[in-house]
Amino acid sequence: MDFLKLLRSLEEFLYELCTWFLFFPRTLYRVIVHPRRMAQYVNTELSQKLERQFDDAISPPMFLMLAVLVAHGVELLMHQTVAGTSELSRTVMGNEESLLLYRSITFAIWPLIATVHLLRRKRVPMTRESLRRPFFMQCYLTAPFAVALSTSMVFVRLPGELSTTLGIATGVISAGWYLVVQAGWLKVALQRSWLNSVLSALWVFALGTAINMTVGIVLLGS
Known part of the structure; x- marks a missing residue:
C-alpha cells in the first residue's frame, strides 16, 4: 500500500x-509583456477555489523560485561555481539546495x-491575509528581474571585455524594467502621481538592494 502511495506521489511530481516546462516560459512571457495584466490575474486567481488557482500558469512564489533555478542552470552551463570564503558562507553555499x-x-x-x-501607505493592518495578494503580485513582477540580474552576474564573471559589457548591460536593462513596472504597479495600487510612484519604486529597490548587500557582506565577512 505504501509502495502504491509512493508511485502515485512520483506520478504527480513527474506530471x-x-x-x-510548458508553463514557465509562457508565464515569463506574459509577465514581461503584460505585467499589469498579470498583477490583475493574481487578484482573479486568489478569488477562486484553492484547487482551481493558477490553473493555466505557475503560482507566483513557485514561479519566483523557478526563475532562480533557471538562472542557476545558466550558471552551471557556463561552468561557474560559487564558493564561500568564510565558514558561514560555505555553510550557506556548500550545497545546491541551500544555495537555491x-x-x-x-x-x-x-x-x-x-x-x-504598499500596506503602510494604505494604512492597512499587516496580516497574513493582507500580505498575500500584493506579495503574490510582486513575486510575478520580480521573477523576470531575478532571471536577468542573475544571468548578468554570470556574464560579468566570465573573462573578456565583451562578456563583462553584456553582463552590465543586461543588469541595467533588467533593473530599469523592474523600476518601470514597479512604479506602474504602485501608481495603480496607491492611486498616486507618477512622481510619487517612481520615488516609491526607487525606495523599494534601494532598500531591498541595501538589505541584500548587507547580508552578502555579513556572509563573506563572517
Missing part, C-alpha cells in the same frame, strides 16, 4: 515537473518590501 534557498529568499526580499510599503 507537475512536465507542466513547469538563499537566492530565493534574496529575491523575495524585494516583493516583501514592496508589499509592506
